[in-house]
Amino acid sequence: YIFYTDWMWTSFVVFSVSQSTMLAVGAVYYMLFTGVPGTATYYATIMTIYTWVAKGAWFALGYPYDFVVVPVWIPSAMLLDLTYWATRRNKHAAIIIGGTLVGLSFPLFNMVNLLLVRDPLEVAFKYPRPTLPAYMTPIEPQVGKFYNSP
Secondary structure (H helix, E strand, C coil), rough: CCHHHHHHHHHHHHHHHHHHHHHHHHHHHHHHCCCCCCHHHHHHHHHHHHHHHHHHHHHHCCHHHHHHCCCHHCCCCHHHHHHHHHCCCCHHHHHHHHHHHHHHHHHHHHHHHHHHCCCHHHHHHHHHCCCCCCHCCCCCCCCCCCCCCC
């Protein structure tokens, strides 16, 4: 939540690009090698459940419930499955059209998802950034202090 608050647009773009690529590449890989339509939705469901588990783990560690936002993979994966089904004879079309649909739809679904999260600023102030321990506190360099010393 601190990362999202401090770098809202950057993190949204980075996560959108990385996760939509992860979905498209992983699901297309499975679909092309298994030949089973519906594989992308299956793949997205596994990733969603995995993120629920991670969300529960962070929550158990005492972080706020909104610390992990579960991405909305399944609708984009369904579009990818439909594309694969529609372009069954042309695997390159499945990759290009399906990948484009995932890349365009995934950020939209996640934008709606993120709008429903409670105010990140409120969360950031309620759970302030922890201070660094003494051994990690930066020390100012003593430049030139011993310049004339033997």
